[in-house]
Amino acid sequence: MERSNALDGLLRERDALLAVMDRVVALHGTARLIREAIGADSGFVADLNSPDQAVIRWLSGTRTHELQNLIVPIGQGIGGRVLALGKPVRVSDYVSSPTITHQFDAQVRGEGLGAMLAVPIVSKSEDSERTVAVAYAAMRKAADFGDDAVRTIESIADHAATALHIATVAESNRADAITTERQRMRSALHDSVGALLFSIGVQVRDLHESIRDNPALDHRLRRLESDVSAASSALRESLLALSESTPERALPVELAEHVRSFEARTGVPARFVQLAPVSPMDAERTALLISVVREGLLNVEKHARAFSVVVSLGPCDGGVQLVVADDGTSEPAAPGPSTGMGVRTLAERAARLGGRVSLVRDDDDGCTLRAWLPNVEPR
Known part of the structure; x- marks a missing residue:
């Protein structure tokens, strides 16, 4: 028994290490840990798209897809109330609670949830605090979450805030x-x-x-x-x-992270392939290519019934080419804002740099978002 307990301890240490080293694993682990820590039926985590809007992305213990990618504006539902107040909110029965709005009753009923607790995940610095995500716990019946449960979820939220801080720093354009x-x-x-x-x-x-x-x-x-x-x-x-923090090294690392995040978020198999080393690029070109990948993956997530996605990067015709290809069966998304930066806007930015961006429907019904930028800015 003693040896078995020692081995269990090592396994827990292993899991904690992997969570710290990978943002997606950390947030998936947060949803899972919420369930285990207080015996909840389900746990989930919402990222912030903006200070006034969260999106539920990481879930554990759910039975349907009702809550996946659900957009939660500030003030709406239990998560929106957390965004507005900056403190935990709990209800004993979601659909009958008089303390929250009820825009999401259909989704909550569809998932079969009753009691719910939401806690802000807060990023703290020396001079400020701000909510960067929301952690939820839920039961499939009416119940009361006590103060101990709130304190436990707040502790879990503190660890999640650390993981998000590391990810935010890594994604900085400076x-x-x-x-x-x-x-x-x-x-x-x-x-x-x-x-x-x-x-x-x-x-x-x-x-x-x-x-x-x-x-x-x-x-x-x-x-x-x-x-x-x-x-x-x-x-x-x-x-x-x-x-090795040179731009040509950092770009593939960040692109691969976006692909891993997409796969974990959607369950759609995705992989990043670097065809060959690329020439160094300035911050503007690097940021544009990252935006192309984010736009392409978000379009696949929202509009394409894809079975797989491949993102490739490599040298091409005296420049760098980036391709986001999927095998979806739906019509391609029309150019327009999605991540705040639609395909048309990306094409305009690329043109100013002497490059091009295009979105085309493939012969096999998939879609390909392609970007090309020259190695040297035109004179």
Whole structure:
């Protein structure tokens, strides 16, 4: 029993490490942890599109897709009330509560939810605090969430805020801020995560020697050994990426992160392929290509019944070409605002840089969003 408990502890440490190192895993883990921590039937997390609007993206324990990508404006429902007040809100029965608006009753009924608790995920700095996401817990019956449950979810929200802060810093367009933060994160990862992985590895080897007579624990231990090895490899790659902060290195890393986030959010298989190294680009070109990927993936998410998506980056005709291709079966989205920057706007920005952006329907019914930018700005 003692050896089994030790192994369970190592597994928990492994999960915590992976959550810290990956934004999507962290937020998925937040939704799951909410359920486990207070015994809720479901947990979910909403990101903020703007200070006045949240979108529910990460869910655990739900039975339908009623809440997936649900837009929650400030003041509406329990999440919108959290945005307005900046503090936890709880109801014992959502659809009959007199303290909230009821724009989302149909979705809540469709999911079969009763009691609900929502807590702000707050980013804190020396001189300000702001809500950056909302964490929810829900039951499938009328019930009361007590003060202990509120405090537990607030603690989970604090950890989620840390993960979101790291992601926000990584996505910053300011090269100096990225370089400084990467150096700090590289040092922190090396000193804390690296040391902890080493410690886990040592404990794994010690446990391995003492449980050879227990096949069940031996199997779990071998899986843990494999996970620790994979985490060590991921850490080495992260340290390399953080130490090489040139634009041509940073662009593929960020594009791959957007693809991973899309796949985790939608369940649609997606992959990023770098066909060959690309020439260095300035901040404006880098930001444009990132915007193209975000626009392309959002169009697929909102309009295409896609089975897979491929994002590719590589040199082409004296410049850099970026392609977002899907095998969806619906009509392509018309150019216009979606992420705040539609295809037409992206094309205009690319034209000013001597490049081009186009969205075309493929012969096999999929859609391809293609962007090309020259290596050197025209004189």
